């Protein structure tokens with residue numbers, strides 16, 4: 001079989017063969033070639049030892065914990081990774097082989113790989129497919145290599161990988177493999193949270209995050225990694241005069257399905273925006289169900305989740321804001337300063353994603369995509385930003401505030417200036433120095 005390979009790949013294969021080494025493209029790259037996808041990560045496996053690989057590519061970077069040599073090319077973003085055949089022995093902690101041993105043959109190396117579609121090799125001329133990978137590829141199936149039970153016991157992350165790759169490729173998980181995930185789901189707790197987060201974000205980034213998340217739920221993995229979300233299923237919210245057609249959990253899933261933002265943090269926030277509802281559920285005598293203050297409880301849970309899954313500070317900041325403020329009002333009687341406060345709370349850079357969450361929330365609850373109020377609100381978001389006037393343009397400044405009130409510099413000064421600024425924007429005060437100086441004392445009374 002001939003594929004259109006980059007010239008660097010052809011060069012690597014030729015150089016190794018010239019030295020009488022075996023060399024193969026392997027893993028996800030072969031899967032992607034066969035599917036006609038663009039290959040981002042080129043992985044190779046060879047019978048050459050790392051020191052021998054380095055004689056062929058002296059500038060290669062050797063990472064001795066994995067026995068991998070990275071080779072960079074000028075016009076390629078990512079280095080190629082060349083790894084000596086490996087076999088792995090003993091997984092006493094369900095996550096790391098106790099020792100990695102060089103293998104002697106390609107067969108051994110393919111046998112340790114996770115799924116049949118990831119366990120094929122290509123030598124530049126033909127595909128080596130020992131486990132029926134091509135058949136599973138054609139049938140869109142994720143199937144463990146060998147006994148799925150054993151494989152998930154060796155390395156529990158493979159269960160998340162099955163769900164993730166299934167979601168990314170829109171494949172189903174083969175029956176026995178799926179069954180084994182259900183049986184072994186609690187083993188995922190042995191895996192480092194960073195790695196779980198990594199897989200979870202890949203699920204969320206994929207073209208069908210809904211499918212991946214439903215799979216997490218159905219396999220029991222959600223119960224382990226997001227137990228707070230599992231609690232939302234079965235919590236009803238249908239009540240007189242309310243539009244809700246789903247229980248909380250299914251509303252959250254449907255919201256994710258409708259989320260138009262490609263950002264995994266926004267998608268995640270959309271998925272859990274009501275996660276505090278089970279704790280705030282109240283059914284009044286009238287039959288009406290309320291979730292008073294649920295956004296604050298959801299925020300607390302979001303902070304826990306972000307910490308538990310080791311979000312970066314930036315990811316956590318955005319995640320928490322989107323959830324904390326998801327109930328923002330879009331009332332046509334809001335003042336400009338209320339809209340400005342909203343923008344400050346959310347951060348300009350997050351406004352678009354906050355709106356994406358709102359639209360997803362509406363659609364995921366069976367409402368129309370937008371309302372005239374939401375459209376008005378969006379217009380006003382732009383209008384208040386267009387106003388060229390800022391605090392700097394006031395005819396008084398922080399020094400005036402400090403002198404008149406005899407207070408030192410600090411957040412208080414900014415707060416007072418902001419109050420005066422809002423009064424000027426709302427046209428309650430003219431931007432005249434004399435008037436504003438007077439207003440300083442009035443405002444703190």
Ligand code: ATP
Nearest residue numbers: 026027028029041043112113114118119155157158
């Ligand atoms: P992607 O690059 O899209 O994440 P991939 O299948 O290439 O998908 P990698 O993490 O790049 O995944 O791993 C490369 C190859 O290494 C896989 O195709 C698979 O053959 C093997 N592999 C990776 N992780 C595991 C694992 N936990 N257990 C067994 N084999 C694995």
Ligand code: MG
Nearest residue numbers: 027028029041
């Ligand atoms: Mg890869």
